[in-house]
Amino acid sequence: MSVDPQRDQGIDRELADLPAELRWREWMARVEAVLFASATPVDRDSLARVIGRNASLELLIDDLRADLANRPYELVETAGQWMLRTRKQFADAIRAAADTGDGALEFSELEMAVLCAIAYHQPIDRAGLAEIFGKEISRDLLTRLRLRDLIATGPRAPRPGAPHTFVTTPVFLSTFDLPSLRDLPDLGLAEVNPLPGRAATSG
Known part of the structure; x- marks a missing residue:
């Protein structure tokens, strides 16, 4: 999530009138409030707008993680x-009692397989996917993954016609609880358990 820079006008970032300990706790509370209110991961620049100019965001994050150690939710980093x-x-309890809108995280087996292929072989074009699956992958399927913001257009492939390739997005990382692409499961293990995280397959 990025924030309009105009929104931070009027916020006292430095809190110079507070003792150092209370100032630090207020910055922590602001960071937690922003993360709690955001429907998407929040970037460094956005969080920096609610804390002092010389405050260490990393240390604030560390202290906030420690504060949340015994809570049912945690602070995680994904794609920076x-x-x-x-x-x-708590996943079972949440599914039993809360409306989480998880339908958006359900995938067909082919959608999950294509998403895995893109994740491990990106940037890859439709011809590359066809080589992996032995058949053409429909544009409709790729469009569905794009509309969920799980894949995006990558550089053009070095093939005749220079077709666009596909790459994964930060939303892909957060959906599957991956800090970065380096944290993808080993390719051999991925055949058994394709991707970690919260997504489910159907059909």
Whole structure:
């Protein structure tokens, strides 16, 4: 999430009238409030707008993580951004009692397979996907993944016609609880458990 720079006008970032300890706690509370209110991961620049100019965001994040150690949710980093996420041990309780809108996280087996292929072989074009699957991958399927903001257009492929390639997005990382692409499961293990995280397959 990025924030309009005009929105921070009028915010006392420095809190110079507060003792150092209270100032630090207020900055922590502001960071937590922003993360709690945001529907998407929040980047460094956005969080920096609510804390002192010389405050260490990393130390604030560390202290906030420690504060949340015994809470049912945690602070995680994904693709250089931060978000609050409920802990995995409460997944069953949440599904039983809360309306979480998880339908958007359900995938067909082919959608999941194509998403895995893009994740491990990006940037890759439709011809590259066809080589992996032995058949053409429909534009409709790729459009569905794009509309969920899980894939995006990458550089043009070195093939005749220079077709566009596909790459994964920060939303892909946050959906599957991955700090970065380096944290993808080993390719051999991925055949058994394709991707970690909250998404489910159907059909």
